[in-house]
Amino acid sequence: MIRRHSLERTESTTLFLLLLLLNLSIYSVSSKARTNEDASFPPRGWNSYDSFCWTISESEFLQSAETISKRLLPHGYQYVVVDYLWYRKKVEGAYVDSLGYDVIDEWGRMHPDPARWPSSKGGRGFTQVAEKVHSMGLKFGIHVMGGISTQAYNANTLVMDSVKGGAYEESGRQWRAKDIGMKEKACVWMSHGFMSVNTKLGAGKAFLRSLYRLYAEWGVDFIKHDCVFGDDLNIDEITIVSEVLKELDRPVLYSISPGTSVTPTMAKEVSQLVNMYRITGDDWDTWRDVVAHFDISRDLSASSMIGAQGLQGKSWPDLDMLPLGWLTDPGSNFGPHRACNLTMEEQKTQMTLWSIAKSPLMFGGDVRKLDDATYNLITNPTLLEINSYSSNNKEFPYITAARNNPHDSIGNNNVRTKHAFGLTSCKEPKANTWSVVDKNRGKICWSQYSSEKPEKPFCLLYNRKALLASEEIQHNQLYQGKLHLQTNDKTESCLGASSRQKLTSKEYSRGAFSPCKLDANQMWELHSNGTLENSYSGLCAVLNPVKEAEASSSGVRSWIATGRRGEVYVAFFNLNQVKTTVSAKISDIAKALQDKTRLEGASCKSHEIWSGKDFGPTKDSVTIQVESHGPALFVLQCSHA
Numbered sequence: 001m002i003r004r005h006s007l008e009r010t011e012s013t014t015l016f017l018l019l020l021l022l023n024l025s026i027y028s029v030s031s032k033a034r035t036n037e038d039a040s041f042p043p044r045g046w047n048s049y050d051s052f053c054w055t056i057s058e059s060e061f062l063q064s065a066e067t068i069s070k071r072l073l074p075h076g077y078q079y080v081v082v083d084y085l086w087y088r089k090k091v092e093g094a095y096v097d098s099l100g101y102d103v104i105d106e107w108g109r110m111h112p113d114p115a116r117w118p119s120s121k122g123g124r125g126f127t128q129v130a131e132k133v134h135s136m137g138l139k140f141g142i143h144v145m146g147g148i149s150t151q152a153y154n155a156n157t158l159v160m161d162s163v164k165g166g167a168y169e170e171s172g173r174q175w176r177a178k179d180i181g182m183k184e185k186a187c188v189w190m191s192h193g194f195m196s197v198n199t200k201l202g203a204g205k206a207f208l209r210s211l212y213r214l215y216a217e218w219g220v221d222f223i224k225h226d227c228v229f230g231d232d233l234n235i236d237e238i239t240i241v242s243e244v245l246k247e248l249d250r251p252v253l254y255s256i257s258p259g260t261s262v263t264p265t266m267a268k269e270v271s272q273l274v275n276m277y278r279i280t281g282d283d284w285d286t287w288r289d290v291v292a293h294f295d296i297s298r299d300l301s302a303s304s305m306i307g308a309q310g311l312q313g314k315s316w317p318d319l320d321m322l323p324l325g326w327l328t329d330p331g332s333n334f335g336p337h338r339a340c341n342l343t344m345e346e347q348k349t350q351m352t353l354w355s356i357a358k359s360p361l362m363f364g365g366d367v368r369k370l371d372d373a374t375y376n377l378i379t380n381p382t383l384l385e386i387n388s389y390s391s392n393n394k395e396f397p398y399i400t401a402a403r404n405n406p407h408d409s410i411g412n413n414n415v416r417t418k419h420a421f422g423l424t425s426c427k428e429p430k431a432n433t434w435s436v437v438d439k440n441r442g443k444i445c446w447s448q449y450s451s452e453k454p455e456k457p458f459c460l461l462y463n464r465k466a467l468l469a470s471e472e473i474q475h476n477q478l479y480q481g482k483l484h485l486q487t488n489d490k491t492e493s494c495l496g497a498s499s500r501q502k503l504t505s506k507e508y509s510r511g512a513f514s515p516c517k518l519d520a521n522q523m524w525e526l527h528s529n530g531t532l533e534n535s536y537s538g539l540c541a542v543l544n545p546v547k548e549a550e551a552s553s554s555g556v557r558s559w560i561a562t563g564r565r566g567e568v569y570v571a572f573f574n575l576n577q578v579k580t581t582v583s584a585k586i587s588d589i590a591k592a593l594q595d596k597t598r599l600e601g602a603s604c605k606s607h608e609i610w611s612g613k614d615f616g617p618t619k620d621s622v623t624i625q626v627e628s629h630g631p632a633l634f635v636l637q638c639s640h641a
Contacts (some may be wrong), residue, residue, distance in 0.1 A: 022528065027387050038251045038313030039275040041388040043222070045079025045141070046072070048366025050284075050323045051336040054085035054096060057116040060335070062132060065315040069136035069369045073394045075379040076388070077363065079222045079253070080133055081141035082126075096331050099150055099192040105593040107160035108152030108177050109211055110144070130219030134627050141222025141253075142215065145187065145194040146237055148207060153181040153195060159203045162210040168203050175203035175618060183538055185520045187227040188498040194227065201238040208237065212244045215252075224254045229277060230260040231423055231498040233537040235269060242273040242311055254311050255318065255360075258282065260498075261539065262296065264303035265425040269306050276360050284321035284330060285341040290350045291575055293319050294557050297357040306358045306393055318360050322350065325365025325374040336366035340374075345630030347377060348610060349573055352631040355383040356559045356571050358393055382609050382635065386569055390561035398588040399572065401556040402581045419458070423497055423539040430532040431540035444485075444526060457545055460485040460495065462526070482523040482535055496521040499535035499540065503533050556582055556626075560589055568593065568636040570606075574626035583623040589636075602638040609633045 046068050048056045063078045087103045087110035088094055094101040103111045105123065112120035119128035126142065133140040160177045161168040167397060168175045185196040197204040215223060225241060228234040245252050256270065259278030270421065279296050283289050300306065300317040307314050324347055326336045355362060363378055375454055424431055433447040437459070445459040453615050462483040485495040493514035516522060523535035532541040557573040568589065572582040590599035605616040608624060610633060615622065624632045 012088055028031065039253055039310060039316065039427060040313060041076075042307075042316045042358050043079055043253055043255075043276060043362070044076045044387075045081060045139070045222075045362055046077060047081040047141075047143075047224075047321050047362045047364055047369060049083035049085055049143075049323050050327050051084070051325075051366040053328050053330070053332045053334070054083070054088060055090060055333060055335055056082065056086075058112075058118060058120075058129060064367050065133050065136055065138055067370070068337060069138055071370065071375065072363070072367070072379070073137055075384060076362070077378075078137075079139045079141050079362070080361070081222055081224060082143065083224070084145065084226065086110075086112050086117065086142065089622075090116055091621060095333060097190050097192045102149060104149060104150050104152050104155070104157065106157060107210060108148060108155070108157035108207070109160075109214055109242060110149065125214070126218040126220065130221075134219065139221035140219060141219055141224065143224040143226060144211070144215070145190065145226050146228040146232070146234055147185075147187070147194050147196040148177055148181050148191055149194055150183075150186070152213045153177045153183065157508050159207045160210040160486070161206055163206075163214045168206040170202050174270040175201075175206075177207075180204040180207055182520070184518050186319075187232065188496070188521050188536065189232075190227065192555055196237065196618070197239055205240055208240050209244050210239055213248075216245075216248050216250075220252060222255065224255045224257065226257050229256040229267075229270065230262050230281075231537055231539065232258065232259045233266065233539055238273055246312060251312060257318070257320075259320070261317070261423040261430060264299055264305060265427050267303070267305050267317065267508060269425070271310060273311055274315055275310045275313065276316045276318040278320060279317045282330065283323060285323040287342065287346055290342070290346060290353075291358075291381055293353060294299060294395075294573070294575075297353065297359075297565045301357065301394045316358060316360055319354050319357065321364035322354065322378065323364045324350075324378065325363075325367075325371065326369040327365060340365070343629060344373065345627050347374075349629060349631045351377050351380070351383060352571050353559070353573065355387040356388070356390070356393055356561055356569060356633075358387055380609070382633070385563070386561060389564040390569060391564075392593050393561040396558040396560040396570070396584065396589065396592055398592065399556060399558045399582055400572075401583075403576075404577060419543040419545055421458075422542050423534065423537065424542050424544075426531045426538070426540040427532055428540070431532075432541055434526060434530050434541070436526070436555065437518075442534070443505065446541075461488065462486075462524070484522060484523050484581040485524055486516075487513070487523070492516060495524075496523075496524045497536055497539065505600040526601070556580060558582070558584060560592060562593060562595070563635075566598075566637075568599070568604075568638065570622060570634040572624065572626050572632040574628060574630055574632075575630050579625055579627055581623065581625045585621045586619065586636075586638070599638055602640050604636045604638040606634045606636045609635065 061082060068077055068080055089101045095367040097610055103113050105111055114121045128302045156176045180197045180201055182196045182198055187194045193563040197207055199205060220504050228237055245254055253275045255276045256274050257278035258281055260281045262279045279300060280293055305317055326339050327338055327340055328334055328336050385445040391597045434444055435447055437443050437445045443459055444462060445457050463486055492515060496512055496514055498521055520536040525533045559571045561569045570584060574580045586604055587600055590596045603617040603619055606622055607614050622634050628631045
């Protein structure tokens with residue numbers, strides 16, 4: 001058995017090396033000879049956020065890249081990505097949402113902090129870092145925020161015309177940051193840092209074009225574009241950036257985030273414009289964060305979004321980085337200093353789900369302290385084979401589960417469901433459920449949708465007067481006719497759509513009340529079709545049913561997929577707090593995979609990768625006892641011989 005696993009790993013390693021050599025040869029040629037299929041497989045690499053937050057330096061990054069080149073590149077981990085705030089000076093007073101500590105050029109564009117990134121001095125940006133990364137056989141990526149920085153807006157920098165050179169001119173004048181910046185549309189969870197640009201203006205488009213052409217000149221191969229998706233949806237900016245990247249003479253993979261409130265409808269709106277898109281909030285090393293990915297992964301798979309058409313190739317729903325190994329804390333000013341909080345069973349569950357759901361695999365831990373257990377997990381050859389080459393990936397509901405101790409409980413049959421304020425695409429049927437119930441008071445209520453009623457009617461009062469009193473609103477047609485929403489006549493707080501803190505995967509609640517002001521996040525429009533649209537994201541308000549935390553973190557789930565050599569993969573996930581015996585009939589698997597001819601009545605042998613055990617032959621079912629919070633993963637080989 002050890003010899004067989006060794007051969008599997010060797011074959012997998014050789015295959016990935018051949019693929020990487022092919023990718024590198026493609027990278028070196030012109031656009032006329034480049035492949036038309038970018039992101040043919042779910043992208044794989046490393047991102048600095050989970051281990052360094054925003055504090056990583058050039059030396060730390062290149063040390064990490066060198067380790068990745070030697071240890072992880074043979075397994076397909078080829079992208080190394082600097083996450084956010086690489087332009088922020090690491091000095092006293094600077095933190096994730098500070099103002100005035102960033103390095104910008106005369107055109108308001110971000111440049112690396114030369115104290116942390118010394119090779120960027122003299123306006124060289126990331127050019128030398130990218131060259132060194134490429135020399136290691138890797139590809140270089142950066143994180144960028146949507147829109148323009150508040151610092152550039154306050155400085156009122158000129159907008160660059162990257163087509164003609166010099167300042168952008170239109171209508172007989174030069175355009176500046178304050179002409180295009182929309183301060184009322186500041187990124188909700190980084191309000192001091194960035195704001196949207198007006199993409200209806202030629203100058204707004206010119207600014208974005210100059211940004212992404214600059215990144216391409218630096219040698220960037222991968223862009224993670226933040227505060228433009230999910231609750232922060234900005235479809236206009238995503239579209240413009242996608243067009244700019246398409247014009248380049250070499251591939252730059254395009255990733256967008258965050259993924260709060262994402263639905264299949266939202267995914268379909270952006271998938272052709274990008275290569276990967278987040279579908280949850282930030283994932284950290286808690287069990288509830290892991291569990292929060294099951295439902296949305298199921299929904300995206302059922303909507304045929306895995307490997308759908310994307311920018312110059314394919315696109316992939318992104319379950320976020322893998323926070324394994326040696327980590328930091330969210331929002332921290334410190335680098336890696338603690339171990340992952342997930343148990344090994346929970347880590348195996350995460351890696352198994354990410355692989356069989358075909359999510360991009362972006363490791364987040366400190367690779368300089370990569371322990372053997374974490375290394376073996378993220379380079380498991382069967383998981384990587386499934387992630388790249390399996391098909392028909394879907395959740396499989398036809399399983400049975402039995403507790404091993406009759407006194408143990410599996411899940412909760414009496415689950416209480418609450419309703420939490422949330423956002424969704426305005427195209428979703430459930431969004432068309434708001435109505436005016438009292439015109440005199442200006443009262444609107446959430447109407448019933450499906451059989452799940454809120455315990456009490458959810459109603460709000462709309463207030464036009466507060467907005468109409470603002471001179472800025474009177475002169476800004478974008479927000480005329482919009483509403484402030486309040487809970488009663490006397491309150492001075494208004495409802496904002498998106499949370500002012502970056503949400504993690506396990507957090508459901510979105511809206512929050514804060515003092516009323518000129519803020520697109522607090523502006524709403526009630527349409528005649530019953531949708532209540534927010535001016536910040538263009539998403540619509542809903543009340544979502546949310547199970548109690550204990551209930552949503554229990555039960556048993558399963559996924560299935562077909563391998564490229566005819567094998568069948570069956571994954572069980574035990575979300576319960578007790579060991580559980582899980583079983584699936586081969587005839588049900590055959591129906592779900594629409595492969596009755598080959599599987600029904602066939603004799604199947606199977607190998608379970610986590611226990612290392614072999615089972616069969618059997619024509620009936622696969623059954624195994626699964627550890628609490630752990631997975632089982634079967635590889636079935638079936639034949640009629």
